[in-house]
Amino acid sequence: MIRIVLIGLWICAVALGSLFIAVRGHQPASEGNGQQASYLGGMDYVKTDVFSVPVMTGGSVAGYVVAQLVYTIDSKTKSRLAVPLEYFIHDEIFRQFYGSYSDTKQVEKVNFETVRKSVIDGINQKFPEPVVQDLLVEQFNYISAAEIREMNMKAGGE
Incomplete structure (x- = not known):
């Protein structure tokens, strides 16, 4: 039972980490490229x-x-x-x-x-x-x- 709960928590952590990385990757460029x-x-x-x-x-x-x-x-x-x-x-x-x-x-x-x-x-x-x-x-x-x-x-x- 504990193993199933830990596997579930691991899956949630991986999913949230992937979502975080995907959202950060699609943010606009920094102000260094302001003109473009x-x-x-x-x-x-x-x-x-x-x-x-x-x-x-x-x-x-x-x-x-x-x-x-x-x-x-x-x-x-x-x-x-x-x-x-x-x-x-x-x-x-x-x-x-x-x-x-x-x-x-x-x-x-x-x-x-x-x-x-x-x-x-x-x-x-x-x-x-x-x-x-x-x-x-x-x-x-x-x-x-x-x-x-x-x-x-x-x-x-x-």
């Missing part, structure tokens, strides 16, 4: 809706760039904005791609770093202080007009 902790703590990551931009070649639509992006914005700045920032992002992406990238059919040739930087700069120029901190790609595809026609033909024939 405050940067990550005050930022919101917002995902845009999936949107498409037509790619024009030779006066006709050759296909569409389909994208979904994630942007980072300071929480305080986001609460002060009267218009959703997503509208500005869609507008800037549309300005970047509409008629500019006739070779977008090969998505791997698009220099995302250049596009990302120019989109962030274009958005931030519309505000008195920088709003968008970073722009991340969730999805970026090119769909040709022929592929869309083919999908519509298959859907219509079923």
Whole structure:
């Protein structure tokens, strides 16, 4: 009987010790990393809706760039904005791609770093202080007009 009680106490002590170690391991970093902790703590990551931009070649639509992006914005700045920032992002992406990238059919040739930087700069120029901190790609595809026609033909024939 005493052995069962001691085994029970041992199991409780091990469980509480494990819980204590697990909780201490998940506590935020000390104040030594104050800048990084405050940067990550005050930022919101917002995902845009999936949107498409037509790619024009030779006066006709050759296909569409389909994208979904994630942007980072300071929480305080986001609460002060009267218009959703997503509208500005869609507008800037549309300005970047509409008629500019006739070779977008090969998505791997698009220099995302250049596009990302120019989109962030274009958005931030519309505000008195920088709003968008970073722009991340969730999805970026090119769909040709022929592929869309083919999908519509298959859907219509079923």
